[in-house]
Amino acid sequence: MTLHDAPMALLSVLAGMALGTMFFAGLWWTIRRAMVSPSPALLVLVSMVGRTGLVVAGFYLVAGSDWQRLLFCLAGFVVARLVITRLLPYAEAPSKTSLAKAPQHAS
Numbered sequence: 001m002t003l004h005d006a007p008m009a010l011l012s013v014l015a016g017m018a019l020g021t022m023f024f025a026g027l028w029w030t031i032r033r034a035m036v037s038p039s040p041a042l043l044v045l046v047s048m049v050g051r052t053g054l055v056v057a058g059f060y061l062v063a064g065s066d067w068q069r070l071l072f073c074l075a076g077f078v079v080a081r082l083v084i085t086r087l088l089p090y091a092e093a094p095s096k097t098s099l100a101k102a103p104q105h106a107s
Contacts, residue, residue, distance in 0.1 A: 005068075008069060009068070009069070012062055012063075012069040012070075012072035012073045013072045013075060013076035014076060015062045015076065016059075016062070016072065016073035016075060016077040016079070016080065017076040017083075019058040019059070019077055020079070020080025020081050020084070022051070022054060022055075023051050023080075024080065024081055024085065026050075026051045027047070028084070028088050030043060030044060030047040030048075030051075059073055059074070
């Protein structure tokens with residue numbers, strides 16, 4: 001990699017971080033909404049397809065025909081995952097006692 005390639009590498013990393021932020025923030029939003037949604041399976045499925053399509057298209061546009069840009073974009077994506085998982089609030093799994101007290105819905 002030459003000095004001429006450095007700005008493109010930086011832009012690829014930033015694009016990967018943007019894609020990762022959208023993907024993982026969208027995942028967080030989906031999980032929070034799925035807990036109260038009347039059709040959580042449909043919500044999760046549509047969200048997964050949309051988020052995956054967005055990321056694949058973004059990787060394709062950023063990389064073009066250069067594998068190095070794809071690698072930098074992927075590195076930015078991973079960095080975004082690490083940052084997002086630390087910044088978003090952590091939701092604890094419900095305990096067995098809180099599940100036993102939860103109202104039961106008729107099917």
